[in-house]
Amino acid sequence: MVAERPIRTYLDYNATAPLRREARAAVVAALDTAGNPSSVHAEGRAARQLVETARADVGRLAGVPARCVTFVSGATEAANAALNPRLGLGPAEPPLERLIVSAGEHPCVLHGHRFPPSAVETAPLLGDGRIDLDWLADACRRPGRALLALQGANNETGVVQPVAAAAAIVHAAGGFVFCDAVQLAGRVAFSLAGLGADALALSAHKLGGPKGAGALISASAGTSLGHPLLRGGGQERGVRAGTENVASIAGFGAAAEIAAIEAADETPRLAALRQRLADAVREAAPDAVEFGRDAPRLANTLCFAVPGIEASTLMIALDLAGVAVSSGAACSSGKVAPSHVLAAMGVAPDLARGAIRLSVGWGSTERDVERFSAAFCAAARRIRAGRSRVADLASEAGRV
Numbered sequence: 001m002v003a004e005r006p007i008r009t010y011l012d013y014n015a016t017a018p019l020r021r022e023a024r025a026a027v028v029a030a031l032d033t034a035g036n037p038s039s040v041h042a043e044g045r046a047a048r049q050l051v052e053t054a055r056a057d058v059g060r061l062a063g064v065p066a067r068c069v070t071f072v073s074g075a076t077e078a079a080n081a082a083l084n085p086r087l088g089l090g091p092a093e094p095p096l097e098r099l100i101v102s103a104g105e106h107p108c109v110l111h112g113h114r115f116p117p118s119a120v121e122t123a124p125l126l127g128d129g130r131i132d133l134d135w136l137a138d139a140c141r142r143p144g145r146a147l148l149a150l151q152g153a154n155n156e157t158g159v160v161q162p163v164a165a166a167a168a169i170v171h172a173a174g175g176f177v178f179c180d181a182v183q184l185a186g187r188v189a190f191s192l193a194g195l196g197a198d199a200l201a202l203s204a205h206k207l208g209g210p211k212g213a214g215a216l217i218s219a220s221a222g223t224s225l226g227h228p229l230l231r232g233g234g235q236e237r238g239v240r241a242g243t244e245n246v247a248s249i250a251g252f253g254a255a256a257e258i259a260a261i262e263a264a265d266e267t268p269r270l271a272a273l274r275q276r277l278a279d280a281v282r283e284a285a286p287d288a289v290e291f292g293r294d295a296p297r298l299a300n301t302l303c304f305a306v307p308g309i310e311a312s313t314l315m316i317a318l319d320l321a322g323v324a325v326s327s328g329a330a331c332s333s334g335k336v337a338p339s340h341v342l343a344a345m346g347v348a349p350d351l352a353r354g355a356i357r358l359s360v361g362w363g364s365t366e367r368d369v370e371r372f373s374a375a376f377c378a379a380a381r382r383i384r385a386g387r388s389r390v391a392d393l394a395s396e397a398g399r400v
């Protein structure tokens with residue numbers, strides 16, 4: 001007898017979106033392609049074809065020609081590669097002197113750049129989660145050409161940054177802009193030109209592709225990406241050495257192809273699901289605080305806290321009830337420190353410690369909302385009644 005798999009409700013698309021069927025098929029097919037994309041024989045050319053098809057698909061998603069796409073292992077590598085003092089510069093130009101990062105950036109930007117600490121300035125966020133553009137304009141009046149790192153949308157709150165407006169300020173001062181567009185891709189329609197950025201980072205696993213593939217996208221094939229991180233063979237136009245991860249790249253391409261077609265139509269559906277999730281939270285916990293709701297936000301993300309309830313307690317209770325959510329950023333799960341994003345928005349540490357993130361995506365349905373609502377209502381009641389021990393929660397979970 002085959003054991004039935006328990007039904008799970010997955011509300012953590014901003015950490016990783018489930019693999020799309022089409023992406024899985026592309027990965028499996030590519031695994032059976034023997035050749036090295038750098039080889040000239042038929043097997044090699046078949047592997048090269050897979051990589052180049054994916055390059056065109058990822059380029060289309062970001063509104064750029066295929067030649068502007070460099071495949072890397074993920075957005076972390078893209079940020080580490082791009083955020084160096086020679087990004088965007090010609091060979092004769094002196095290096096960039098300053099890096100400005102918004103306070104809500106992902107750790108791969110905050111800690112992954114290659115500027116000396118003395119060159120780094122942090123752009124504050126307003127209370128609604130958006131970058132303070134007045135601060136940025138003042139900063140750009142100071143001497144020294146700058147590179148701005150500003151994400152398209154925040155992974156914890158979903159707040160969408162005014163990248164185009166920020167880029168106009170930075171460009172007017174002769175600087176460059178790197179945009180971590182990881183959370184935009186597959187959630188909304190976007191393009192590199194619309195964002196006004198010089199370089200973008202994308203990650204396959206956030207839009208239904210496999211983990212371990214990403215892209216660094218430049219405004220033109222001639223844009224200097226500065227010192228490569230990986231040196232060796234001449235793969236990826238000499239920018240990123242090493243035999244291409246053909247299977248993951250093929251899966252990335254398949255997921256990007258669907259995302260490019262569906263993103264705009266998905267937005268209203270995801271917004272409706274998010275609204276129902278927010279209603280469920282408010283009904284069970286009228287004092288819940290929703291973060292980022294005064295700013296433009298991704299339609300798929302809901303970040304909230306219930307005063308007096310620790311995120312870890314609630315997250316475990318929901319997990320036991322079959323519902324996967326995240327407390328703040330998945331990468332920082334297990335850390336007790338409250339989110340740096342909420343701190344930058346001025347959220348009090350006590351409240352921030354309760355921050356839970358729900359994020360929906362291509363596979364989410366009304367049924368997920370119903371299961372979350374039932375589990376959340378039971379968990380919040382139980383925790384508030386003071387019975388927050390895991391054993392108690394587990395027994396409660398059995399009844400949800």
Ligand code: PLP
Pocket residue numbers: 014015073074075076077106108151153154155180182183202203204213214331
């Ligand atoms: N940037 C943002 C906004 C993210 O949410 C993530 C993933 O957590 C990353 C960058 C890192 O992406 P990857 O897992 O591809 O390195």
